[in-house]
Amino acid sequence: MEDCIFCKIVKGDLPSYKVFEDDDVLAILDIMPVNPGHVLVIPKQHYPNNIIELPEDLACKIVKTIKIITPIILKAVDASDFNLGLNNGKLAGQLINHFHWHIMPRFPGDGHELWKGSEYDEGEITKVLKKIKSNL
Numbered sequence: 001m002e003d004c005i006f007c008k009i010v011k012g013d014l015p016s017y018k019v020f021e022d023d024d025v026l027a028i029l030d031i032m033p034v035n036p037g038h039v040l041v042i043p044k045q046h047y048p049n050n051i052i053e054l055p056e057d058l059a060c061k062i063v064k065t066i067k068i069i070t071p072i073i074l075k076a077v078d079a080s081d082f083n084l085g086l087n088n089g090k091l092a093g094q095l096i097n098h099f100h101w102h103i104m105p106r107f108p109g110d111g112h113e114l115w116k117g118s119e120y121d122e123g124e125i126t127k128v129l130k131k132i133k134s135n136l
Contacts, residue, residue, distance in 0.1 A: 004046055004096070004097065004098050005096055005098075006040075006042050006046075006096060006098040006100065007046050007098065009026070009028065010026055010042075010044045016028040016029075017029035017031075019039050019069060019073070020041075020065060020068075020069050022065075023044070024043060024044055024045070024058060024061050025041065025042070025043060025044065025061055025062055025065045026041075026042050026043075026044055027039050027040065027041045027042075027065060027069055027103075028040050028042075030102070033104075034083075034102075034104045034110075034112060035077075035079075035104060035105050035106065035107060035110055035112070036077050036105065037073045037074070037076060037077035037079065037103075037105040038102065038103070038104050038105065039069065039073055039102070039103040040100045040101070040102060040103075041062055041065055041066055041069075041100065041101045041102075041103065042098060042099065042100040042101075043058050043061075043062060043099055045058075046098055047098065047099040048097045048098065048099070049088060049089050049094065049097060049099065050088035050089060050099065051086060051088060051099065052088075053099075054099055062101060066084065066101060066103060069103070070082060070084075070103050073103060073105060074105055077105050079105035079106060079107055081105075081106045082103055082104055082105050082106055083102070083104040083106060083114075084101065084102070084103060084104075085101065085102035085104060086101050086102070087102075
């Protein structure tokens with residue numbers, strides 16, 4: 001896609017800090033990291049928005065890449081824990097319309113919080129469960 005920043009990086013039209021690359025997958029340092037070592041893992045071919053649209057074989061290649069590089073990243077930045085982030089669509093916080101996964105090393109006291117949940121209203125959980133199961 002012509003105006004996609006990740007496609008421009010894959011083509012070499014924009015600079016990046018490559019961590020890993022093969023025929024199908026590219027992993028680069030995020031230039032606006034949550035923490036040092038924050039890496040984006042993307043398919044080289046353009047797939048918009050979400051994991052549902054991603055071919056299963058490519059999804060497996062991306063996950064395999066994440067499994068290989070994450071321990072190396074953590075060791076390099078001296079972190080033991082990480083978040084694996086996947087934002088699917090604008091409402092979920094996706095800023096670039098090209099499928100990508102975030103590997104975000106975590107450190108004690110880094111100040112980053114996960115979302116805060118809230119309890120279901122009375123009877124709501126069983127209604128939601130019923131709707132999900134009826135669509136399986």
